[in-house]
Amino acid sequence: xxxxxxxxxxxxxxxxxxxxxxxxxxxxxxxxxxxxxxxxxxxxxxxxxxxxxxxxxxxxxxxxxxxxxxxxxxxxxxxxxxxxxxxxxxxxxxxxxxxxxxxxxxxxxxxxxxxxxxxxxxxxxxxxxxxxxxxxxxxxxxxxxxxxxxxxxxxxxxxxxxxxxxxxxxxxxxxxxxxxxxxxxxxxxx
Numbered sequence: 001x002x003x004x005x006x007x008x009x010x011x012x013x014x015x016x017x018x019x020x021x022x023x024x025x026x027x028x029x030x031x032x033x034x035x036x037x038x039x040x041x042x043x044x045x046x047x048x049x050x051x052x053x054x055x056x057x058x059x060x061x062x063x064x065x066x067x068x069x070x071x072x073x074x075x076x077x078x079x080x081x082x083x084x085x086x087x088x089x090x091x092x093x094x095x096x097x098x099x100x101x102x103x104x105x106x107x108x109x110x111x112x113x114x115x116x117x118x119x120x121x122x123x124x125x126x127x128x129x130x131x132x133x134x135x136x137x138x139x140x141x142x143x144x145x146x147x148x149x150x151x152x153x154x155x156x157x158x159x160x161x162x163x164x165x166x167x168x169x170x171x172x173x174x175x176x177x178x179x180x181x182x183x184x185x186x187x188x189x190x
Contacts, residue, residue, distance in 0.1 A: 001090070002132060004118040004140045008148040012159035013110035014097040015076035020151050020158075021095050021114070022047040022070075022079060030150035034058050034143070041067070049073035052084060060139060068093070089128070091120035110159075114151070116144045 010017050020026050023046055024038050036057035038044070047053065047070050054067040066086030073079045076097055083091045093116065100111035122128030122136055 001119050001121045002137060004116075004120075004137060004144060006116045006141065006144045006148050008114045008116075008145075008152050009100060010112045010114055010152045010155050012112060012155035013076075014099055014112045016159055016162075017112045017114050017151065017155050018076035018079070018095075018097045019046060020155050021097075024053060026151070026154060027147070030147045031057060031143075033146070039065070047079075047081075054085075059143075060135075087123060089121040089123045091118065093118045112155075114148060116148060118144060 024042060024044050028037055034057040036055055038053050039056045040054035041052040043053070049070050049072075052067055052069045054065060056063065056065050058064075064087050066088075067084040068081040068086075069084050071080050071082050071092075072094075078094065078096050080092055080094045082093070096115040096117070098113045098115065100113050118140055120140070122132045124131070128136075
């Protein structure tokens with residue numbers, strides 16, 4: 001089976017990326033250009049092992065429905081969703097979240113390399129193989145890359161907000177410690 005692979009470096013911890021990738025609402029926003037929406041089973045929130053979601057979207061000029069199930073769930077490193085019903089003969093989409101090398105995040109935060117591996121088999125035998133060669137693989141790669149870019153932007157925005165909040169808390173704690181420390185040569189106020 002052919003595999004479409006998209007690798008995305010993200011300046012955010014793997015746990016943040018993992019949770020965003022399994023968020024039904026974020027997926028809907030990331031695929032707004034296809035009018036994608038969850039229409040059955042799980043339609044909001046975070047997906048977990050065994051959860052199913054039915055998506056409806058417009059791809060290649062046609063409206064499609066596809067139901068996928070989470071078949072592997074290993075937080076915060078990996079999950080897999082597989083087609084239960086839909087237009088493909090079969091597919092398995094593996095979402096991997098690997099910690100990136102130190103310093104890759106910049107500004108002192110954790111970093112992740114998100115890897116989407118979409119292994120699929122087109123329907124319709126020889127006609128499906130022709131579609132795959134002519135346009136299907138390219139369409140899937142663009143869709144996954146666009147979704148990954150959206151997830152990257154959201155993850156980095158959230159990670160930056162968390163870092164800013166942690167810095168503000170540290171500064172407040174330091175100020176309070178300085179204010180409560182006795183002045184040299186003076187007895188503490190009791």
